[in-house]
Amino acid sequence: MKPLLSILRAAHCRSTHHYFAIDALPLVQTDSGQRLSNLLLQHHDRYLTGAKDPDTRFRDFQNHVVHVNDGYWGGAPRVAHQWYDRLMKYLRTDRFRDAAHAAGVLSHYFTDPMMPLHTAQCEREKVLHRPIEWSVTKSYHSIYQNWVDDELRVVFQMSDHPGWLGEAILHGARFANRKYQFLIDHYRLDEGVKDPQAGFDHDTHAMLSELFGLAITGWARVLERASLDAESLRAKPLPTGSLTLPMLMSTIKVPTRLWLRRIESKVQKIKIEKLFGEYQRTGDVREHLPSDVDVVHRVVKVHRDELRWKAQRKRQLESTETKIAVTAADSDNPFADVDPFADVDVDASEAAQTTGTSVRYDERGNPVSIAMNRPSPQLGSLSRRDALVDAPSIGPKTAARFEAIGIHLVGEFLDASAEVVAKQLATYWITDETVALWQTQTTLMCEVPGLRARDVQMLAGAGCRNAADLAKCDISFLHQEVLRYSTTSAGRRYLRGAKAPSRAEIAKWIRSISNIAPVHEVRRSA
Ligand SMILES: [Zn+2]
Known part of the structure; x- marks a missing residue:
């Protein structure tokens, strides 16, 4: 020593x-x-x-x-x-x-x-x-x-x-x-x-x-x-x-x-x-x-x-x-004399991720918000009346857990408190931060047309919370944030080897909803 x-x-x-x-x-x-x-x-x-x-x-x-x-x-x-x-x-x-x-x-x-x-x-x-x-x-x-x-x-x-x-x-x-x-x-x-x-x-x-x-x-x-x-x-x-x-x-x-x-x-x-x-x-x-x-x-x-x-x-x-x-x-x-795998209840592989955080921080450690949170009209590929299993990052096993606590539909999921839900689920890898992140991803999928699960996962990871956020985003800033998130372990897990969304794709998404709030700015709060 x-x-x-x-x-x-x-x-x-x-x-x-x-x-x-x-x-x-x-x-x-x-x-x-x-x-x-x-x-x-x-x-x-x-x-x-x-x-x-x-x-x-x-x-x-x-x-x-x-x-x-x-x-x-x-x-x-x-x-x-x-x-x-x-x-x-x-x-x-x-x-x-x-x-x-x-x-x-x-x-x-x-x-x-x-x-x-x-x-x-x-x-x-x-x-x-x-x-x-x-x-x-x-x-x-x-x-x-x-x-x-x-x-x-x-x-x-x-x-x-x-x-x-x-x-x-x-x-x-x-x-x-x-x-x-x-x-x-x-x-x-x-x-x-x-x-x-x-x-x-x-x-x-x-x-x-x-x-x-x-x-x-x-x-x-x-x-x-x-x-x-x-x-x-x-x-x-x-x-x-x-x-x-x-x-x-x-x-x-x-x-x-x-x-x-x-x-x-x-x-x-x-x-x-x-x-x-x-x-x-x-x-x-x-x-x-x-x-x-x-x-x-x-x-x-x-x-x-x-x-x-x-x-x-x-x-x-x-x-x-x-x-x-x-x-x-x-x-x-x-491993010859132990039974290495068995019955641990681990269906975490379908969890989105737990290490990412939906709050962003700038160089000085201040949270960066890309704020605005009024719900937009339904435009996306997911609807509040859809079954929760169709939401991004939520596979059949996780959906079954939500069923057990009375949440069946996307709308019910979005209206629930992340903190309460995490407590009720009582599953170690689903923290309230994880639930909140899934809600953000789901919101994006409901509000923005043409997004795949992977796209909303990247956008949520980059700090974008809904269509109104997206509409206000500076394309270069958002692209940079998406790229940064895609290099984190959480981002890499979501991408599973696929490429992060390109600047052109991001620009297309922003254009598709720009009639909602065509302002290009990023608000930062200390
Ligand atoms: Zn102790």
């Missing part, structure tokens, strides 16, 4: 959530992911605060769980998507401190459901819950080290579906849930109360190592995906930079001897004492700056295995599915 990370861990990490958040960073492999990791390290105070906020400030505990055998009850996937959207917004608008906080919060909601006690409930567990969590916290180092030393191979592959993040959480919860009963049965309460670390026997300890590996690796993969999504939203890379020892030292408020004591490994402690001594003498570190080996070295190998696996899967499937597994590093097929 890099000495700076060791110091950071020793000085600032107080809980399992802090450790997960930090220990995932060296596992991030992609260039963009490393840029994001470095930002998180620079703002580690906010990142770590975020990682604990769901427990200490929000206290929304129903969102920390996924009860697998109760139909995957629990809000973790839904709030995770919300925090992911926030993370994207902040990264897009250069609000990096806020982004670090959002990433920390997201890490909490992402990793909590990968702990068995967050995946079910029973009477015995009520007694054991706190002692077990205390034992986990107190045993963090040995459990983590066991994962590192055992060369367990963790594969955590995210899908390409719009609800990929929620899917990953559900798969993780399902994996963790298989260990639930084992953990309850094997925890040694009497010993654990006296000495937290003694609560786990060898097998329980090994099982927790697997779950740690899963949570930490999974979070690293989320950071890689997030950095990629953020950079395509920004249309430029995240800034480069890294944490320095002086930066780190300025955030440490406890005496040196206190945090030094918390560094577990003796070898590492000696190295850090030397490094720190040099820093105190010279204000810099040159001589004692070692190259980062151990964990990273091993992780690169794991990453290559994953890439090989992913390539193999790609050949078999059109789109990537969520896959997770933990096995010994020398076994051939990481």
Whole structure:
């Protein structure tokens, strides 16, 4: 481990959530992911605060769980998507401190459901819950080290579906849930109360190592995906930079001897004492700056295995599915002893998307509105009396969900409150933002002649809400916004390889409704 990370861990990490958040960073492999990791390290105070906020400030505990055998009850996937959207917004608008906080919060909601006690409930567990969590916290180092030393191979592959993040959480919860009963049965309460670390026997300890590996690796993969999504939203890379020892030292408020004591490994402690001594003498570190080996070295190998696996899967499937597994590093097929897919209720592939946002922001982070919202006369290919299944982005499965809450027609859908609908649907990947976006797409299809589903998806993504908006739009501005949206992951998913609408097409649409409001301007509000 890099000495700076060791110091950071020793000085600032107080809980399992802090450790997960930090220990995932060296596992991030992609260039963009490393840029994001470095930002998180620079703002580690906010990142770590975020990682604990769901427990200490929000206290929304129903969102920390996924009860697998109760139909995957629990809000973790839904709030995770919300925090992911926030993370994207902040990264897009250069609000990096806020982004670090959002990433920390997201890490909490992402990793909590990968702990068995967050995946079910029973009477015995009520007694054991706190002692077990205390034992986990107190045993963090040995459990983590066991994962590192055992060369367990963790594969955590995210899908390409719009609800990929929620899917990953559900798969993780399902994996963790298989260990639930084992953990309850094997925890040694009497010993654990006296000495937290003694609560786990060898097998329980090994099982927790697997779950740690899963949570930490999974979070690293989320950071890689997030950095990629953020950079395509920004249309430029995240800034480069890294944490320095002086930066780190300025955030440490406890005496040196206190945090030094918390560094577990003796070898590492000696190295850090030397490094720190040099820093105190010279204000810099040159001589004692070692190259980062151990964990990273091993992780690169794991990453290559994953890439090989992913390539193999790609050949078999059109789109990537969520896959997770933990096995010994020398076994051939990481999925041989697990049933990797099954019954998770994931029809997210027909969801439009959840990472896009219908609010646009300019360079300074101010929302840009292309306002005006009086409904226009019905001109488009869709009518309020049509069945909802004909609306854009809503396939038969999603339409059936709407039927179940009494919404059958396009008109009923457009009149409903997005927030209320999202609550009633209670499906993690359909947030109120998603419903609002679908309503916008549907409105456009009702009001503007000749638009295909893909066209309204692009227009809505570009911030255009209805025919009146469209009529007022400057062609070049709108075209630019459409192009920008088409490069985001949400835009790419909608297009499925097709080309974004051309300037000429956009001009044609605007002309087709220009009798409604022939004014060419873009209004911006702060
Ligand atoms: Zn929690």
